[in-house]
Amino acid sequence: MPQEKINHSNASPYLSELTLDCVILSFHEDCLKVLLLRWKGTQEWSLPGGPIRRNEAVDAAANRILKERTGLDDIFLQQFHVFGEVERYNREEIKYKLKHLIDPDKWYERAVSVGYYALVDHAKAMPTPDPFTEQCAWWDVQQIPALLFDHNRIIQVARQALRTQLSWQPIGYNLLPEKFTLPELQRLYEAILGKGLDPRNFQRKMLSLGILERLAERRRGGAFKSPYLYRFKKEEYELKLKESNLFFS
Amino acid sequence: MPQEKINHSNASPYLSELTLDCVILSFHEDCLKVLLLRWKGTQEWSLPGGPIRRNEAVDAAANRILKERTGLDDIFLQQFHVFGEVERYNREEIKYKLKHLIDPDKWYERAVSVGYYALVDHAKAMPTPDPFTEQCAWWDVQQIPALLFDHNRIIQVARQALRTQLSWQPIGYNLLPEKFTLPELQRLYEAILGKGLDPRNFQRKMLSLGILERLAERRRGGAFKSPYLYRFKKEEYELKLKESNLFFS
DNA sequence: TACCAATATGTTATTTTGACATAATAAGGG
DNA sequence: CCCTTATTATGTCAAAATAACATATTGGTA
Numbered sequence: 001m002p003q004e005k006i007n008h009s010n011a012s013p014y015l016s017e018l019t020l021d022c023v024i025l026s027f028h029e030d031c032l033k034v035l036l037l038r039w040k041g042t043q044e045w046s047l048p049g050g051p052i053r054r055n056e057a058v059d060a061a062a063n064r065i066l067k068e069r070t071g072l073d074d075i076f077l078q079q080f081h082v083f084g085e086v087e088r089y090n091r092e093e094i095k096y097k098l099k100h101l102i103d104p105d106k107w108y109e110r111a112v113s114v115g116y117y118a119l120v121d122h123a124k125a126m127p128t129p130d131p132f133t134e135q136c137a138w139w140d141v142q143q144i145p146a147l148l149f150d151h152n153r154i155i156q157v158a159r160q161a162l163r164t165q166l167s168w169q170p171i172g173y174n175l176l177p178e179k180f181t182l183p184e185l186q187r188l189y190e191a192i193l194g195k196g197l198d199p200r201n202f203q204r205k206m207l208s209l210g211i212l213e214r215l216a217e218r219r220r221g222g223a224f225k226s227p228y229l230y231r232f233k234k235e236e237y238e239l240k241l242k243e244s245n246l247f248f249s
Numbered sequence: 250m251p252q253e254k255i256n257h258s259n260a261s262p263y264l265s266e267l268t269l270d271c272v273i274l275s276f277h278e279d280c281l282k283v284l285l286l287r288w289k290g291t292q293e294w295s296l297p298g299g300p301i302r303r304n305e306a307v308d309a310a311a312n313r314i315l316k317e318r319t320g321l322d323d324i325f326l327q328q329f330h331v332f333g334e335v336e337r338y339n340r341e342e343i344k345y346k347l348k349h350l351i352d353p354d355k356w357y358e359r360a361v362s363v364g365y366y367a368l369v370d371h372a373k374a375m376p377t378p379d380p381f382t383e384q385c386a387w388w389d390v391q392q393i394p395a396l397l398f399d400h401n402r403i404i405q406v407a408r409q410a411l412r413t414q415l416s417w418q419p420i421g422y423n424l425l426p427e428k429f430t431l432p433e434l435q436r437l438y439e440a441i442l443g444k445g446l447d448p449r450n451f452q453r454k455m456l457s458l459g460i461l462e463r464l465a466e467r468r469r470g471g472a473f474k475s476p477y478l479y480r481f482k483k484e485e486y487e488l489k490l491k492e493s494n495l496f497f498s
Numbered sequence: 499t500a501c502c503a504a505t506a507t508g509t510t511a512t513t514t515t516g517a518c519a520t521a522a523t524a525a526g527g528g
Numbered sequence: 529c530c531c532t533t534a535t536t537a538t539g540t541c542a543a544a545a546t547a548a549c550a551t552a553t554t555g556g557t558a
Binding site for chain 3: 182183204226227
Binding site: 499500501502503504505506507508509510511512513514515516517518519520521522523524525526527528 | 529530531532533534535536537538539540541542543544545546547548549550551552553554555556557558
């Protein structure tokens with residue numbers, strides 16, 4: 001979007017009625033983080049997202065935005081909800097807050113948004129602002145400020161969807177570095193679920209999934225007893241993602 | 250849509266880039282049925298669906314379509330996927346098949362579709378065609394013909410989503426009449442899952458959910474041993490729908 | 499070398515699951 | 529009226545999964 005102001009007229013190469021928002025999550029210092037953007041000349045933050053090109057699949061647009069904001073490709077990205085209310089947020093308030101950036105005549109008349117969440121490796125992501133923002137940063141999900149649009153709600157729904165997914169699919173492949181320890185994995189699960197887990201039961205359950213491989217290596221350098229490193233067995237992991245629904249024999 | 254031909258120009262009171270499709274399911278004679286429409290003057294069938302009004306929430310549009318096609322209100326309706334590919338189907342083939350009904354200049358340039366599935370009581374639904382179709386009928390999901398657009402695929406995705414949901418949420422409230430027998434419920438589950446279940450284990454599991462109430466009444470009239478009637482306990486059922494995610498203590 | 503803080507691990511009682519077979523009964527036909 | 533028949537209702541047991549629980553180990557640090 002090279003224009004100076006946002007333009008969603010029908011001549012635009014972007015769809016004018018449909019946008020998407022990405023809840024990009026990572027895990028760092030035992031906390032779940034979400035990537036937010038600060039709009040130019042303001043203290044207002046929002047989720048990454050934006051318009052979809054007319055010749056671009058919606059999933060492809062989500063991947064493009066993820067790539068633009070983090071530099072990452074080929075990441076776990078999951079459609080989780082369509083936000084389709086007519087008045088999703090206070091339009092006047094937004095116009096006021098962003099009046100130096102948007103042309104009211106060309107602002108969305110109404111936009112439906114497809115929500116995606118992505119799970120990325122904190123160390124590999126390179127937060128990068130977009131043309132309308134001047135800062136791109138990780139925020140602890142526990143400490144998110146009031147965001148623009150309906151983005152606080154979108155994050156809430158994403159986190160609930162993630163918790164639900166966690167209960168019947170493995171998670172962690174993209175959120176953790178290639179090699180990680182079981183306590184790290186456990187803290188990730190605890191951060192997502194928002195509650196503590198028993199390390200003995202957690203280990204038993206995770207190992208019984210058959211998707212983890214224990215390496216000979218241990219993590220050194222941290223104080224105290226050095227933990228084993230593990231790695232996901234990619235094939236078995238993918239398989240679990242696909243099966244993952246059997247409740248009745 | 251009172252026009253003679255479909256018109257999706259921008260002056261239209263409908264969104265031009267976003268539509269929805271409804272996979273409306275019912276259960277009859279031990280089979281899962283899906284509601285399909287036959288287009289005027291053709292033998293071509295498709296899912297119910299259509300455009301969204303500019304001043305209408307997407308969920309509201311889904312409810313409206315459900316109401317228009319079945320007469321039913323206040324039904325379980327679940328967003329399950331956004332179909333956002335650029336070329337979702339062979340546009341030329343569709344234009345050819347429906348040339349007497351659509352104006353090629355005003356046909357969608359590109360439309361993203363939100364998929365919903367609904368579960369309705371077969372006996373209560375009144376299948377009703379829309380302005381472009383002349384027949385609305387239930388089809389056995391096992392015997393669906395080649396449909397217009399990408400609707401065969403949409404049904405496949407809906408059924409998978411339903412199976413997944415079934416594995417962690419109760420289902421049946423809207424699919425069955427108020428009073429039903431356990432074998433009926435079991436056959437519903439079998440139809441959705443596509444496999445047989447053990448009646449003893451099924452009964453144990455369903456009753457342990459605490460959402461069923463056994464009535465004093467039994468079903469009479471069918472030959473052979475008369476089964477007990479059950480009813481869902483609405484409050485507990487709704488509660489289960491909401492909780493329904495705990496895999497880790 | 500003693501201490502500390504995090505890691506690794508095992509047992510048991512309880513609950514849930516899956517596999518399996520038989521008795522009861524309402525309708526219909528002779 | 530009784531017998532047949534198709535369907536429903538139900539119980540047991542072994543195996544697996546779960547939840548609750550405590551202690552020994554060890555790498556680094558002081």
